[in-house]
Amino acid sequence: xxxxxxxxxxxxxxxxxxxxxxxxxxxxxxxxxxxxxxxxxxxxxxxxxxxxxxxxxxxxxxxxxxxxxxxxxxxxxxxxxxxxxxxxxxxxxxxxxxxxxxxxxxxxxxxxxxxxxxxxxxxxxxxxxxxxxxxxxxxxxxxxxxxxxxxxxxxxxxxxxxxxxxxxxxxxxxxxxxxxxxxxxxxxxxxxxxxxxxxxxxxxxxxxxxxxxxxxxxxxxxxxxxxxxxxxxxxxxxxxxxxxxxxxxxxxxxxxxxxxxxxxxxxxxxxxxxxxxxxxxxxxxxx
Amino acid sequence: xxxxxxxxxxxxxxxxxxxxxxxxxxxxxxxxxxxxxxxxxxxxxxxxxxxxxxxxxxxxxxxxxxxxxxxxxxxxxxxxxxxxxxxxxxxxxxxxxxxxxxxxxxxxxxxxxxxxxxxxxxxxxxxxxxxxxxxxxxxxxxxxxxxxxxxxxxxxxxxxxxxxxxxxxxxxxxxxxxxxxxxxxxxxxxxxxxxxxxxxxxxxxxxxxxxxxxxxxxxxxxxxxxxxxxxxxxxxxxxxxxxxxxxxxxxxxxxxxxxxxxxxxxxxxxxxxxxxxxxxxxxxxxxxx
Numbered sequence: 001x002x003x004x005x006x007x008x009x010x011x012x013x014x015x016x017x018x019x020x021x022x023x024x025x026x027x028x029x030x031x032x033x034x035x036x037x038x039x040x041x042x043x044x045x046x047x048x049x050x051x052x053x054x055x056x057x058x059x060x061x062x063x064x065x066x067x068x069x070x071x072x073x074x075x076x077x078x079x080x081x082x083x084x085x086x087x088x089x090x091x092x093x094x095x096x097x098x099x100x101x102x103x104x105x106x107x108x109x110x111x112x113x114x115x116x117x118x119x120x121x122x123x124x125x126x127x128x129x130x131x132x133x134x135x136x137x138x139x140x141x142x143x144x145x146x147x148x149x150x151x152x153x154x155x156x157x158x159x160x161x162x163x164x165x166x167x168x169x170x171x172x173x174x175x176x177x178x179x180x181x182x183x184x185x186x187x188x189x190x191x192x193x194x195x196x197x198x199x200x201x202x203x204x205x206x207x208x209x210x211x212x213x214x215x216x217x218x219x220x221x222x223x224x225x226x227x228x229x230x231x232x233x234x235x236x237x238x239x240x241x242x243x244x245x246x247x248x249x250x251x252x253x254x255x256x257x258x259x260x261x262x263x264x265x266x267x268x269x270x271x272x273x274x275x276x277x278x279x280x281x282x283x284x285x286x287x
Numbered sequence: 288x289x290x291x292x293x294x295x296x297x298x299x300x301x302x303x304x305x306x307x308x309x310x311x312x313x314x315x316x317x318x319x320x321x322x323x324x325x326x327x328x329x330x331x332x333x334x335x336x337x338x339x340x341x342x343x344x345x346x347x348x349x350x351x352x353x354x355x356x357x358x359x360x361x362x363x364x365x366x367x368x369x370x371x372x373x374x375x376x377x378x379x380x381x382x383x384x385x386x387x388x389x390x391x392x393x394x395x396x397x398x399x400x401x402x403x404x405x406x407x408x409x410x411x412x413x414x415x416x417x418x419x420x421x422x423x424x425x426x427x428x429x430x431x432x433x434x435x436x437x438x439x440x441x442x443x444x445x446x447x448x449x450x451x452x453x454x455x456x457x458x459x460x461x462x463x464x465x466x467x468x469x470x471x472x473x474x475x476x477x478x479x480x481x482x483x484x485x486x487x488x489x490x491x492x493x494x495x496x497x498x499x500x501x502x503x504x505x506x507x508x509x510x511x512x513x514x515x516x517x518x519x520x521x522x523x524x525x526x527x528x529x530x531x532x533x534x535x536x537x538x539x540x541x542x543x544x545x546x547x548x549x550x551x552x553x554x555x556x557x558x559x560x561x562x563x564x565x566x567x568x569x570x571x572x573x574x575x576x
Contacts, residue, residue: 175493177533242436251563269537276541
């Protein structure tokens with residue numbers, strides 16, 4: 001079970017003077033149950049890429065296979081694909097429209113042709129998964145706070161019970177606690193339900209903390225595809241393409257330069273703390 | 288009195304039913320007293336719904352107080368005869384650059400504000416030149432805004448505000464949609480305007496590392512001012528910040544965690560250099576180098 005992209009090209013304005021590659025020869029395979037971080041500068045092709053994965057955009061050339069099947073072959077059920085590969089757009093709360101929260105979350109599964117009973121059951125589960133207080137379920141989604149609205153929008157996609165969940169900057173504009181809460185809920189879906197997650201984010205700190213593999217896009221091409229520790233080691237190349245490493249990576253580099261013998265693949269505060277304390281205690285033990 | 292002053296400011300969002308009866312009142316600002324000195328760089332932190340943006344909209348009269356008073360350069364925002372002077376004094380930049388750009392080319396977009404104020408043509412062009420120079424976007428003046436990166440678009444939006452010759456700029460999460468590079472560009476630009484042009488800056492943000500160079504940090508919670516101090520003072524109070532749903536930069540967090548574990552570090556470390564400087568003697572003393 002996997003998503004496989006083979007030599008994807010996507011051109012805007014094909015055949016005109018303005019022809020431009022949005023994606024250029026992109027290939028990768030994402031196995032079931034992985035947590036992928038997708039990073040890249042504005043305009044690097046991230047959003048274009050994820051829209052290929054559930055068939056919203058069709059590659060100019062190249063193939064996408066979902067569980068081994070070519071999604072562009074004749075007769076392929078794209079509607080089913082879109083419920084298997086759930087996509088949460090940027091600022092998804094702008095797409096809420098129903099009179100109350102619960103109906104909004106029911107929209108997806110109802111559209112899949114499920115019975116009312118199953119639909120409501122799924123909506124309940126999805127709202128519980130995103131941690132939205134039951135008292136809010138009957139309220140208009142427009143009366144909720146930014147973080148709550150975003151939870152409702154994510155629940156709307158979860159209610160379709162996707163196998164793969166793609167989120168395009170799900171924490172943009174949220175306060176730090178709201179950001180942590182949403183990311184922890186996404187992480188729980190990954191750990192407890194084994195859901196495959198593709199997280200698009202501009203926060204290198206968040207990516208370092210949650211992803212087990214990072215895809216880096218630059219000008220429509222895949223630049224790196226490796227675990228976070230590996231990718232953030234290339235911080236200078238990342239800076240050249242408008243990105244960065246998490247701040248903690250720079251802290252560790254600065255300490256190393258002064259002779260403190262830390263590992264250079266530290267990417268989280270927790271790891272840095274453990275490593276520094278270990279060095280100090282080891283010295284203490286010798287003394 | 289400073290350039291922006293609020294006294295016992297209260298603002299209620301009032302929801303009415305079809306017959307204009309009040310259905311619900313929610314208090315977004317609850318007795319705010321604040322005085323901001325001209326030329327300061329002030330960062331405002333607070334969780335979603337804490338009242339930051341509502342306060343920002345009070346400053347140039349988009350919203351008017353339910354109770355209390357807001358003065359901008361001594362002008363009351365409720366005084367209708369001053370509303371245009373107030374808007375010229377305090378310009379706003381919002382989160383999404385795509386919602387703020389209207390011109391087909393960059394210079395046209397920047398000229399829109401002064402043109403709307405009835406500034407003579409020659410002076411409009413002079414202001415466009417100066418504003419683009421101030422945000423470092425002169426090279427892009429004939430480009431189409433939609434060909435720019437997020438950070439560049441946001442700098443054009445800032446130039447558009449600068450062309451109105453404001454004394455004060457309020458930026459409401461200007462970097463929320465930008466990549467790391469765009470974030471750096473915008474924050475650097477705003478600091479330059481503050482230092483070189485003496486513009487008073489009010490920066491609302493959820494990125495803690497963007498506020499460490501501010502002169503003053505204000506934390507809002509439930510429509511009230513709950514913390515007010517220098518970045519070092521504010522970021523020394525890690526637990527309190529977290530109780531307001533906020534955070535500290537990673538380097539501050541690491542220093543705090545190490546201190547909790549018994550390492551002898553001072554409170555409120557803000558930069559990588561500071562942490563390095565304080566950790567080195569500790570390592571030396573422990574013979575751990």
